[in-house]
Amino acid sequence: MHSILIIDDEQAICTSLMFALEDQYQVFATTSPVEGLAIVRKEKIGAVLLDMRIAGVDGLSLIPGLLEISPKTSVIVMTAFGTIETSVNAMKLGAYHYLTKPLNLDEVRILIEKSLHFNDLKHEVERLHEVLRPEDSYAGIIGKSHAMKNLFGLIDKVKRIDSGLLITGESGTGKELVAKVCHEEGIRQRKPFSALNCAAIPETLLESELFGHEKGAFTGAFQRKEGIFEQTHGGTIFLDEIGEMPLHLQAKLLRVIQEREVVPIGSNRRKQIDVRIIAATNRNLFEEVSKGAFREDLYYRLNVIPVHVPPLRERIDDLPLLTHHFLQVYGLKLGKTGVHFHPSAMDVLYRHSFPGNVRELSNIIEYAVALSNDTLLNVHDLPVYLQERAFERVNDKEGVFLPSMLTLEEAEREFILHKLQLCNGHRKKTAEALEISERGLRDKLNKFLPSKD
Structure with missing residues (x-):
């Protein structure tokens, strides 16, 4: 009341x-x-x-x-x-x-x-703002590792200028999120932001998507269509997977960048456009240029300021922050509050190389939250391919991974709970393995797991 x-x-x-x-x-x-x-x-x-x-x-x-x-x-x-x-x-x-x-x-x-x-x-x-834009983040990009602090510093310098950006990084690292932040925090924030994945659209349709077409320009063109450059006039265009663009369209894109005008398919009228172009790729475009698969002049036009987004394995200290964030997001989405990982499950995540990067971590956590019947997520709640990693240890000497960012108390908690798991929850054996009394172990478990006896 x-x-x-x-x-x-x-x-x-x-x-x-x-x-x-x-x-x-x-x-x-x-x-x-x-x-x-x-x-x-x-x-x-x-x-x-x-x-x-x-x-x-x-x-x-x-x-x-x-x-x-x-x-x-x-x-x-x-x-x-x-x-x-x-x-x-x-x-x-x-x-x-x-x-x-x-x-x-x-x-x-x-x-x-x-x-x-x-x-x-x-x-x-x-509450939603805390979930979507937590304290240890930059405009919604989560991280406080050295690699991410360097990225945030670079974004801060380039967000309010109009120079072209080429964002590089593996798939799933968050390249589009970086592009959106540069737009939303920049001078064009009140204008449109449009994203186009060059690899997701068939070559026959890509030119029309980019530059538009007139009615009757080709079979099936029943009405005039504005391309993404016209639609985004005054704003920012994000061209993802730019390395997949065919060479003949690369030449047309270069001309648009140089002349700041587009000519729709089937038209002879030039239309002035004012956009900021941010491109992204998971390829090494410099190598593609040497192979003749990407135009050198376009490469230098796009790569005015290179921005590299590090893979998750190079910022593993951010794993607890990201895990906490996604647990909140999917807990809220799926109506499950207070969900958290058991240390043994976190240990499996720490040992994973994350080839799919942050996107893969997001999918893993959504899977675990959606299918678990408990608020405590254990190893068996993880996807099967990760569960198998829990049984790869040869012996106890492999130990438990402790990130450098943990406090002494947090490290002690992780180590004691790891020992408890190795002893299959047997407290007397755990106390002996730790060389402490059963009462001492009970006191620590009451401190670390207040809801458990």
Whole structure:
């Protein structure tokens, strides 16, 4: 049940509002502004009904103090002297809305419900923001490893300039995400962002997708179509897998970049375009140039500023951050809260080379969260090809992987739980293996796993 506070110097109003609202809310009421602030400090108040004039005190002057104590509380101002100016001033100070006296109780109830619902939505947005853009991230790109900090520093330098970027990296590293961040944090952020995968579109259709066509330009062209360059005028075009583009289209793309104009198929009219081009590839384009598979002049036009996205195996210290993020994302998506990995399952993930990079990790975690019947995800909840890795250890000497970013307490937790797993959960054997007493082991397990005995 939500709690409501009424601050009004007329005791009769406080009493009548308490009587009207007590069936729906826990209601507090006071005629003293000082006592009202004290109640907000002590109780979790969802909404405050605040009189504009309270025995010589300007009610509006209380709003900043109320919101400083409890930023998530809605303030609804009540006044018998309602004017547009006072209402605007109240809203500027942070009030949710205002009511004019004499009060209509139905209006009061509706406004309180709306304010509480608004607060719930704000809380949900904040929670989603924490999931989608966690603290250790740059505009949604997660990581705090040295490799990622270098990448973030480079993005920070190139995001607000118009120079072309060539983003390189293995499949699944997040090249399109980097391109989106450069657009969304850059000077073209209010204009369109369009992505085109050059490898996913048949060669016969790719030219039309890029440059557009006129009606009747070829069989099946029943109406005029704008290409991606026209559609994205003023914005950013992301050309993924640029190394897959046929040579004859590479020549046309080069001309578009140089002349900043396009000619749709079947037309002789040139159309001026203004776009930033960001290209990406998982190939070594320099080698492709030497083989004659990619135009050298286009390569240098695109590769003004090279941006390399490291594979996951080169930023393994980011695995706990990424794992936590995807557990939150898929827990939220699939309606499962509090999901987390057992250390033995994390150990398997640490030992995996991730040829599919972050995309593969995302798929692994979605699989585990979707199919597990428990909030604790174990080795048997992982995809089969990863479960097999859990049985590849020759003997106990292989140990457990401890990332360098762990604290001493976190490292101790991982090691003790690893030993417990090797001893099949047998606590006496685990204590002997660790050379500590059973009581000492019990104390540590109660500390590390408070929900377990």
